[in-house]
Amino acid sequence: xxxxxxxxxxxxxxxxxxxxxxxxxxxxxxxxxxxxxxxxxxxxxxxxxxxxxxxxxxxxxxxxxxxxxxxxxxxxxxxxxxxxxxxxxxxxxxxxxxxxxxxxxxxxxxxxxxxxxxxxxxxxxxxxxxxxxxxxxxxxxxxxxxxxxxxx
Amino acid sequence: xxxxxxxxxxxxxxxxxxxxxxxxxxxxxxxxxxxxxxxxxxxxxxxxxxxxxxxxxxxxxxxxxxxxxxxxxx
Numbered sequence: 001x002x003x004x005x006x007x008x009x010x011x012x013x014x015x016x017x018x019x020x021x022x023x024x025x026x027x028x029x030x031x032x033x034x035x036x037x038x039x040x041x042x043x044x045x046x047x048x049x050x051x052x053x054x055x056x057x058x059x060x061x062x063x064x065x066x067x068x069x070x071x072x073x074x075x076x077x078x079x080x081x082x083x084x085x086x087x088x089x090x091x092x093x094x095x096x097x098x099x100x101x102x103x104x105x106x107x108x109x110x111x112x113x114x115x116x117x118x119x120x121x122x123x124x125x126x127x128x129x130x131x132x133x134x135x136x137x138x139x140x141x142x143x144x145x146x147x148x149x150x151x152x
Numbered sequence: 153x154x155x156x157x158x159x160x161x162x163x164x165x166x167x168x169x170x171x172x173x174x175x176x177x178x179x180x181x182x183x184x185x186x187x188x189x190x191x192x193x194x195x196x197x198x199x200x201x202x203x204x205x206x207x208x209x210x211x212x213x214x215x216x217x218x219x220x221x222x223x224x225x226x
Contacts, residue, residue: 033226052158052218054202080225092226112226119225122159133160135222 002061004051006083011093018077022097025074029104030095031112037087042127044087051082052120063114066150071107073098078111082121110147116140153211155184159221161196164188178208180217195222 001018011032019028035047064076077095085091092115096107115121116136123134155167167184174180177198185192199218200209211217 050159050162052199052202052220055199055204055218055220058202115226116224118223120158120220120223121225122221123224124159133221134224136224 001077001079002057002064003079004053004056004060004082005079006081008085008089009079009081009093011090014077014079014093015095018075018095018097022075025097025104026099027101027104028095028097029101029108030077030093031108032090033092033112035085035087035089035091039125039127039132040129042129045126045128046087047085047091048124048126049082049085049091050122050124055120056080056082059119060115063111063118066114067096067107067111070110070150071096071098071103073103073107076107076111078115080115080119080121113140113143113147117144153180153213154216155180156216156218158218159223161191161219161221164190174211176208176210177205177217180211184219191219196220 015030022028035044037044060078060080064078067073067076073096075097077093079093081091094108094111096104098104098107117140125132125134153170170180174183177200181191197220198205199220200215
């Protein structure tokens with residue numbers, strides 16, 4: 001399941017659906033990213049997530065396919081919000097199903113590292129100290145490099 | 153040609169009419185960058201008709217060119 005959507009989602013419900021579909025897998029790992037309530041010491045009032053509809057769909061589908069091939073997954077789910085989000089809302093949900101735990105854990109980590117640096121989203125935080133564009137941090141790029149380049 | 157900006161690049165002025173001498177993405181970036189030097193930065197990527205390009209690309213009248221600052225998904 002790959003989706004980019006404007007409406008809020010329930011991560012627990014997505015995980016339950018994913019687990020039902022992945023029946024028979026030995027391991028399921030998942031990650032949910034949330035809008036934080038505070039950043040750099042300032043209270044966050046909202047997070048606007050802009051995207052490039054067709055490029056974003058393509059990029060996420062490609063990352064999902066790469067994860068399946070690289071880790072031998074039986075299934076993967078990536079659900080990402082766009083639009084205006086409130087603190088405490090889920091931004092992204094990633095789940096991976098595999099025969100064994102290491103592949104499932106690593107695949108979720110890998111998908112998140114690639115989303116952070118390669119998915120065409122741009123975040124603008126409204127905070128008590130004004131509006132701030134967020135970009136991937138140096139540590140995000142270092143995390144991404146752990147996996148090496150994808151062969152295409 | 154339609155030129156669109158994403159993320160923080162939207163905060164700048166929109167692009168004016170593209171002169172006829174601008175026929176590829178390198179020339180377009182140089183022409184726009186004369187007024188907006190941030191567009192010359194190597195971290196700014198370009199997509200033509202919804203496809204990310206990795207090197208210079210010839211442009212046609214009906215093309216849509218998107219300027220994309222560093223991304224921040226997840």
